[in-house]
Amino acid sequence: MGKDLHYEIIDAPDYKVLAACIGDNPKQQRWSDYPDWGEELLQFHAPDPRLYVGAYKGKNLVGCMIAHPDTLRIRGKSFNTAVIAITEVLMLHRKQGIASKMLEKMLSQITSLGFELVLAFQTAGRGGKNILKRAGFKKIYKYGHxxxxxxxxxxxxxxxxxxxxxxxxxxxxxxxxxxxxxxxxxxxxxxxxxxxxxxxxxxxxxxxxxxxxxxxxxxxxxxxxxxxxxxxxxxxxxxxxxxxxxxxxxxxxxxxxxxxxxxxxxxxxxxxxxxxxxxxxxxxxxxxxxxxxxxxxxxxxxxxxxxxxxxxxxLPGDERTVFIKPLTLPAQQALEVIDKFRYVNVFLIC
Ligand SMILES: CC(C)(COP(=O)(O)OP(=O)(O)OC[C@H]1O[C@@H](n2cnc3c(N)ncnc32)[C@H](O)[C@@H]1OP(=O)(O)O)[C@@H](O)C(=O)NCCC(=O)NCCS
Structure with missing residues (x-):
């Protein structure tokens, strides 16, 4: 299983294919079916495809992980950050380690691009609740609407x-x-x-x-x-x-x-x-x-x-947990000073 799977940076994204990969859930529509979502939204909010990771089975995209660059302030200091905004694996391919592998690829990419910090989110009830923890992220905050x-x-x-x-x-x-x-x-x-x-x-x-x-x-x-x-x-x-x-x-x-x-x-x-x-x-x-x-x-x-x-x-049932991982010593030191994260406000695509 998984032998024909490979993971790549999506250098030349086909936004239609990407949007169609997001939101594979029988109870809901896919991203690409929402009249106002999909391509345009993705291109605007996540403008740097060097931060797009795809999981391919043969030529088919079966999962994607999309991050966007952001400058984050931690108690008054700025850090060049990658925010992992979207992680999606098509239903049929879940629970085979694909998201975990995409995360590995993403972390090595953002480290090599010189980012100091990485932030990611986990939405309650959507699966993969331990992926981030296993990759060394720390849970810091809960968001709601x-x-x-x-x-x-x-x-x-x-x-x-x-x-x-x-x-x-x-x-x-x-x-x-x-x-x-x-x-x-x-x-x-x-x-x-x-x-x-x-x-x-x-x-x-x-x-x-x-x-x-x-x-x-x-x-x-x-x-x-x-x-x-x-x-x-x-x-x-x-x-x-x-x-x-x-x-x-x-x-x-x-x-x-x-x-x-x-x-x-x-x-x-x-x-x-x-x-x-x-x-x-x-x-x-x-x-x-x-x-x-x-x-x-x-x-x-x-x-x-x-x-x-x-x-x-x-709003009930709309909670996201924020996870963080420092990639440099100064970022690690800035985070260590904070015992309890009371207020976090980072832009979220969805
Ligand atoms: C969250 C999500 C990306 C996880 O993808 P995934 O490829 O299934 O993730 P993984 O296979 O790496 O890990 C999922 C779980 O399967 C387990 N797993 C991995 N390989 C396995 C295997 N061979 N056999 C059994 N379990 C396995 C992992 O340990 C993990 O367990 P955890 O939930 O305790 O962390 C996927 O469920 C998804 O796309 N959900 C919808 C996301 C969403 O709604 N996004 C909104 C738009 S932003």
């Missing part, structure tokens, strides 16, 4: 679901949107001139966390030019807070629906919760006008007080 339903009517139409999904959907229904007019300042869409201030806010926030992405103006601009929308609370030319959003078509049961994501929320020190809530509410109202029936925030811990008041609930 918090969500809120904006358009109850639309959601009701999606209620032709299996009982479990129905229960989840009902839990997060909270269509009400409160006050959206700021007491001070104005809420508006981002302008080019705001970007420096927003990047500064994002990096100040990153430095308050144990591990977080480091932002640059170019990186933020690239995201805005693509599909991200940013809303700010501004007063007298100072940005008091910013919410970075993104929309994506997801599925629930057999139906598609658009979900808004609050990717990041950052505020100046001293901005009170009420003002934060009003900014977020304003964004929610704009989403609702676009008939987006639900919204989600992937990293609820740091603004939990703010979003809980707005009717967000933690």
């Amino acid at each position: 918090a969500g809120k339903v904006l358009d109850k009517d639309k959601m009701d139409k999606l209620m032709d679901l299996n009982p479990i999904l129905r229960k989840i959907a009902l839990k997060i229904i909270s269509a009400k949107i409160g006050e959206t007019k700021p007491v001070r300042g104005v809420i508006r869409e981002v302008k080019e001139d705001d970007l420096d201030q927003i990047v500064d806010l994002l990096n100040k926030e990153s430095d308050r966390l144990d591990i977080a992405s480091y932002w640059t103006k170019e990186y933020l601009k690239k995201k805005i030019d693509w599909r991200y929308k940013v809303f700010v609370l501004e007063k007298e030319n100072a940005i008091l807070g910013a919410v970075i959003t993104y929309t994506e078509i997801g599925t629930l049961g057999k139906d598609y629906f658009t979900t808004g994501f609050l990717k990041e929320m950052v505020f100046q020190e001293g901005v009170e919760d009420r003002a934060k809530q009003i900014l977020v509410n304003n964004v929610l109202r704009r989403f609702k006008e676009k008939e987006i029936p639900s919204i989600s925030y992937p990293y609820p811990k740091n603004v939990w007080r703010v979003i809980k008041k707005l009717g967000f609930h933690v």
Whole structure:
């Protein structure tokens, strides 16, 4: 068994083939079947195919592992990091050691490319729960999503679901949107001139966390030019807070629906919760006008007080565990200092 299997860096990726390999699950659609996922998403978020590993049986791709480069801050120090975002093996080929072998290949590739740190995720209930541990990774953190339903009517139409999904959907229904007019300042869409201030806010926030992405103006601009929308609370030319959003078509049961994501929320020190809530509410109202029936925030811990008041609930069954492995001595030393990882905020593709 496995003799005709081989593992390669996918130098010239065929994104259609890759996307078709992701999400092989009889209860769900594949990645490539989602109207808004697949090729474009992959190319945007994981732009460096030197970090794509394929498992081939003969000429057929039966598994893939995809990482993307990121600069991560650990308590104020930057590390050149590879984030393993996707690990997939076609159903028929699972439990034969393919993911473990892809990981081996990926680790040797990212080490030879000079990365200092590698981060990976494991999604609850998706198999291979010990692969990362066996490869020397350390479990550091659990992620979840918090969500809120904006358009109850639309959601009701999606209620032709299996009982479990129905229960989840009902839990997060909270269509009400409160006050959206700021007491001070104005809420508006981002302008080019705001970007420096927003990047500064994002990096100040990153430095308050144990591990977080480091932002640059170019990186933020690239995201805005693509599909991200940013809303700010501004007063007298100072940005008091910013919410970075993104929309994506997801599925629930057999139906598609658009979900808004609050990717990041950052505020100046001293901005009170009420003002934060009003900014977020304003964004929610704009989403609702676009008939987006639900919204989600992937990293609820740091603004939990703010979003809980707005009717967000933690989404059940959507938990990811973050694993980390240092590849250099300085990275190892930076990690050793941290006893308990309380706040980690790293970009996740899915
Ligand atoms: C997670 C996943 C990648 C694992 O792939 P895999 O090739 O089956 O992984 P491996 O075979 O290396 O390891 C899986 C398990 O099989 C075991 N195994 C490996 N070879 C084996 C063999 N010959 N016989 C029996 N068991 C074996 C491993 O010990 C491992 O055990 P663990 O779960 O305790 O860690 C796969 O289950 C998958 O694609 N899941 C879906 C992922 C997903 O939903 N991704 C979302 C998009 S990002």
